[in-house]
Amino acid sequence: xxxxxxxxxxxxxxxxxxxxxxxxxxxxxxxxxxxxxxxxxxxxxxxxxxxxxxxxxxxxxxxxxxxxxxxxxxxxxxxxxxxxxxxxxxxxxxxxxxxxxxxxxxxxxxxxxxxxxxxxxxxxxxxxxxxxxxxxxxxxxxxxxxxxxxxxxxxxxxxxxxxxxxxxxxxxxxxxxxxxxxxxxxxxxxxxxxxxxxxxxxxxxxxxxxxxxxxxxxxxxxxxxxxxxxxxxxxxxxxxxxxxxxxxxxxxxxxxxxxxxxxxxxxxxxxxxxxxxxxxxxxxxxxxxxxxxxxxxxxxxxxxxxxxxxxxxxxxxxxxxxxxxxxxxxxxxxxxxxxxxxxxxxxxxxxxxxxxxxxxxxxxxxxxxxxxxxxxxxxxxxxxxxxxxxxxxxxxxx
Amino acid sequence: xxxxxxxxxxxxxxxxxxxxxxxxxxxxxxxxxxxxxxxxxxxxxxxxxxxxxxxxxxxxxxxxxxxxxxxxxxxxxxxxxxxxxxxxxxxxxxxxxxxxxxxxxxxxxxxxxxxxxxxxxxxxxxxxxxxxxxxxxxxxxxxxxxxxxxxxxxxxxxxxxxxxxxxxxxxxxxxxxxxxxxxxxxxxxxxxxxxxxxxxxxxxxxxxxxxxxxxxxxxxxxxxxxxxxxxxxxxxxxxxxxxxxxxxxxxxxxxxxxxxxxxxxxxxxxxxxxxxxxxxxxxxxxxxxxxxxxxxxxxxxxxxxxxxxxxxxxxxxxxxxxxxxxxxxxxxxxxxxxxxxxxxxxxxxxxxxxxxxxxxxxxxxxxxxxxxxxxxxxxxxxxxxxxxxxx
Ligand SMILES: Cc1ncc(COP(=O)(O)O)c(C=O)c1O
Ligand SMILES: Cc1ncc(COP(=O)(O)O)c(C=O)c1O
Numbered sequence: 001x002x003x004x005x006x007x008x009x010x011x012x013x014x015x016x017x018x019x020x021x022x023x024x025x026x027x028x029x030x031x032x033x034x035x036x037x038x039x040x041x042x043x044x045x046x047x048x049x050x051x052x053x054x055x056x057x058x059x060x061x062x063x064x065x066x067x068x069x070x071x072x073x074x075x076x077x078x079x080x081x082x083x084x085x086x087x088x089x090x091x092x093x094x095x096x097x098x099x100x101x102x103x104x105x106x107x108x109x110x111x112x113x114x115x116x117x118x119x120x121x122x123x124x125x126x127x128x129x130x131x132x133x134x135x136x137x138x139x140x141x142x143x144x145x146x147x148x149x150x151x152x153x154x155x156x157x158x159x160x161x162x163x164x165x166x167x168x169x170x171x172x173x174x175x176x177x178x179x180x181x182x183x184x185x186x187x188x189x190x191x192x193x194x195x196x197x198x199x200x201x202x203x204x205x206x207x208x209x210x211x212x213x214x215x216x217x218x219x220x221x222x223x224x225x226x227x228x229x230x231x232x233x234x235x236x237x238x239x240x241x242x243x244x245x246x247x248x249x250x251x252x253x254x255x256x257x258x259x260x261x262x263x264x265x266x267x268x269x270x271x272x273x274x275x276x277x278x279x280x281x282x283x284x285x286x287x288x289x290x291x292x293x294x295x296x297x298x299x300x301x302x303x304x305x306x307x308x309x310x311x312x313x314x315x316x317x318x319x320x321x322x323x324x325x326x327x328x329x330x331x332x333x334x335x336x337x338x339x340x341x342x343x344x345x346x347x348x349x350x351x352x353x354x355x356x357x358x359x360x361x362x363x364x365x366x367x368x369x370x371x372x373x374x375x376x377x378x379x380x381x382x383x384x385x386x387x388x389x390x391x392x393x394x395x396x397x398x
Numbered sequence: 399x400x401x402x403x404x405x406x407x408x409x410x411x412x413x414x415x416x417x418x419x420x421x422x423x424x425x426x427x428x429x430x431x432x433x434x435x436x437x438x439x440x441x442x443x444x445x446x447x448x449x450x451x452x453x454x455x456x457x458x459x460x461x462x463x464x465x466x467x468x469x470x471x472x473x474x475x476x477x478x479x480x481x482x483x484x485x486x487x488x489x490x491x492x493x494x495x496x497x498x499x500x501x502x503x504x505x506x507x508x509x510x511x512x513x514x515x516x517x518x519x520x521x522x523x524x525x526x527x528x529x530x531x532x533x534x535x536x537x538x539x540x541x542x543x544x545x546x547x548x549x550x551x552x553x554x555x556x557x558x559x560x561x562x563x564x565x566x567x568x569x570x571x572x573x574x575x576x577x578x579x580x581x582x583x584x585x586x587x588x589x590x591x592x593x594x595x596x597x598x599x600x601x602x603x604x605x606x607x608x609x610x611x612x613x614x615x616x617x618x619x620x621x622x623x624x625x626x627x628x629x630x631x632x633x634x635x636x637x638x639x640x641x642x643x644x645x646x647x648x649x650x651x652x653x654x655x656x657x658x659x660x661x662x663x664x665x666x667x668x669x670x671x672x673x674x675x676x677x678x679x680x681x682x683x684x685x686x687x688x689x690x691x692x693x694x695x696x697x698x699x700x701x702x703x704x705x706x707x708x709x710x711x712x713x714x715x716x717x718x719x720x721x722x723x724x725x726x727x728x729x730x731x732x733x734x735x736x737x738x739x740x741x742x743x744x745x746x747x748x749x750x751x752x753x754x755x756x757x758x759x760x761x762x763x764x765x766x767x768x769x770x771x772x773x774x775x776x777x778x779x780x781x782x783x784x785x786x787x788x789x
Pocket of ligand 2: 500636645
């Protein structure tokens with residue numbers, strides 16, 4: 001049998017999930033693992049959303065739907081984008097897919113030609129580079145620093161642009177850092193994108209999880225010229241504790257949206273009808289559950305962030321969004337802890353899992369292995385317990 | 399605005415724009431247009447399957463990310479189905495991957511095997527996704543004509559050796575959409591030998607393997623000796639269980655192909671909502687009366703339709719499987735002009751054969767997935783405008 005396609009040989013499995021899998025395995029063995037690895041809210045999907053799904057099933061809403069999603073859902077998305085983001089789209093500029101991840105994939109597939117360069121600020125969400133490569137694109141990694149809250153500056157962007165640059169991926173609020181871009185910062189980036197004739201892929205999946213009175217700004221809303229070159233990606237996963245349901249969406253200029261629909265008609269067709277019914281209820285229904293989750297997350301963030309910063313060798317800027325803290329752990333690297341060589345954050349993550357059954361994700365998955373990602377999508381008591389274990393370990397080992 | 403990527407521009411153009419416009423015009427003018435064009439079962443998903451989904455979506459664990467390759471329990475149910483139905487042993491961990499509808503796997507397998515310029519053998523006529531996936535991956539379809547005189551099976555011996563050598567994938571689909579043809583186990587054996595000789599991956603689409611009549615039970619390609627070493631099969635819950643909207647299917651067979659599809663998928667999506675997978679388990683493991691009932695209904699419609707077409711002058715045998723009829727257009731028409739004529743004169747939509755490839759010219763497809771009275775009404779209207787046809 002002759003080989004696989006080159007792109008398939010180079011493909012790596014999604015790394016954040018594999019850490020999660022390992023932790024889950026220990027859990028199954030009855031170990032009390034504190035899992036800071038999760039990339040999803042620990043809340044249940046709100047009741048009214050489940051009810052809507054059941055109603056749809058009762059009514060036999062089980063056939064193919066339009067590939068881009070049912071019209072009422074696309075209309076509800078337009079209303080949401082207008083209400084929350086001051087963005088005006090028509091339903092034929094909306095494409096509903098199997099999660100924001102799938103929306104990002106579809107967008108990259110229709111925007112990139114082989115050899116096109118894509119600017120990805122580091123640290124990044126782990127799927128971006130693989131998805132760019134799957135579209136034949138070339139990831140160009142641009143580092144950011146904790147001093148600057150891990151945000152790309154216009155001068156960083158300008159310096160990275162070449163004649164081959166085609167697209168910039170922006171993610172605010174961000175995974176893994178929790179950073180949130182302010183309006184002025186986005187204006188600076190948008191100016192460079194306009195100058196250099198770039199597409200912007202704006203991943204806004206964590207929009208609703210934002211703290212300390214910060215405001216989420218969609219870069220597409222800055223100016224009609226920016227909107228014309230932006231694909232906005234969002235979804236219901238994080239805001240409504242619906243990660244399992246697999247509904248995300250993209251809003252894009254009509255030719256791009258139509259190309260994405262065409263592509264999707266050749267791959268997955270419509271997202272699951274029952275999940276569309278649920279997403280519609282999420283967007284149209286009461287928004288209080290979102291706010292109460294947000295408040296719970298903010299409390300946890302306050303606790304974990306303070307705690308981590310009080311540990312020796314660990315420091316991090318205060319995250320303003322999403323549900324992650326991303327401390328630099330350089331101070332703990334290059335040492336022996338309990339007789340083990342800890343050269344990288346990956347070593348440290350493994351050490352923590354094995355020594356104190358605390359699961360985190362090493363920064364390697366996000367492009368910089370001097371960091372650990374702690375998710376705070378777990379109960380406050382568990383966060384406290386995990387922090388206690390970490391503290392005691394460091395006291396004993398250092 | 400910068401332009402969209404070339405790969406999407408290379409997709410075959412949408413053929414039915416004129417007919418769609420005609421249909422829209424007719425509907426706007428108040429004509430009650432009847433469509434025989436859509437391959438989507440008209441009945442809802444059986445209740446026991448829907449109830450299982452409702453029960454499962456209450457469970458908080460199911461609100462969390464699934465894995466992209468699917469629940470072990472679903473893959474085990476697929477393995478049980480293969481063992482029970484076809485006598486095929488599958489390792490659920492390594493030889494089965496869950497898909498967002500079988501279409502997803504069909505579309506992405508070319509991504510796994512084809513580099514730019516490499517060839518996939520694609521039947522013509524066929525389900526458009528074989529060529530579509532190939533083109534999106536930068537590969538080149540080489541078309542294998544499916545002709546009535548060969549029972550709509552490709553003549554593998556006619557594939558030029560140098561093409562067969564360059565090819566990496568062979569797509570097949572039996573029972574077949576759009577021709578309703580079926581394949582024998584001796585044909586499948588020939589396919590295995592051909593795949594061995596030219597070192598190809600066989601991708602068999604078994605979407606209609608449960609939709610069959612008169613006691614006929616189509617076989618799985620994987621039941622052919624040696625098939626698992628050279629091929630994978632795409633299965634779908636869509637047609638037998640009226641689950642098109644749920645988007646659930648699988649790929650099973652050759653371990654390497656299953657593994658790489660799973661790895662590719664983990665970068666594209668995060669799998670299927672678990673209540674949907676549990677509903678799929680219920681469908682596969684549960685009572686199969688619903689499948690028998692649906693098939694009985696399609697058989698009744700098939701018989702009605704065959705009788706009506708014979709009365710109009712078509713010489714046809716009732717198809718053994720699928721819910722399609724694939725018929726030649728009467729003399730004086732092309733596929734497209736015939737379809738347009740029927741919309742215009744009878745308010746009836748059929749699919750022009752050219753929608754499935756060049757060799758679909760001269761044919762049209764009728765789908766039986768509409769309420770029986772509507773089908774009868776469509777046939778009456780066709781009789782009225784066509785009278786007796788000649789070829
Ligand atoms: C930055 C970012 N974008 C997109 C996604 C995918 O979200 P969805 O569940 O809608 O596919 C995630 C999920 O972890 C994420 O962190
Ligand atoms: C031949 C064939 N294969 C596959 C499919 C796709 O089925 P699914 O709903 O499983 O994606 C269809 C649907 O029309 C089909 O006709």
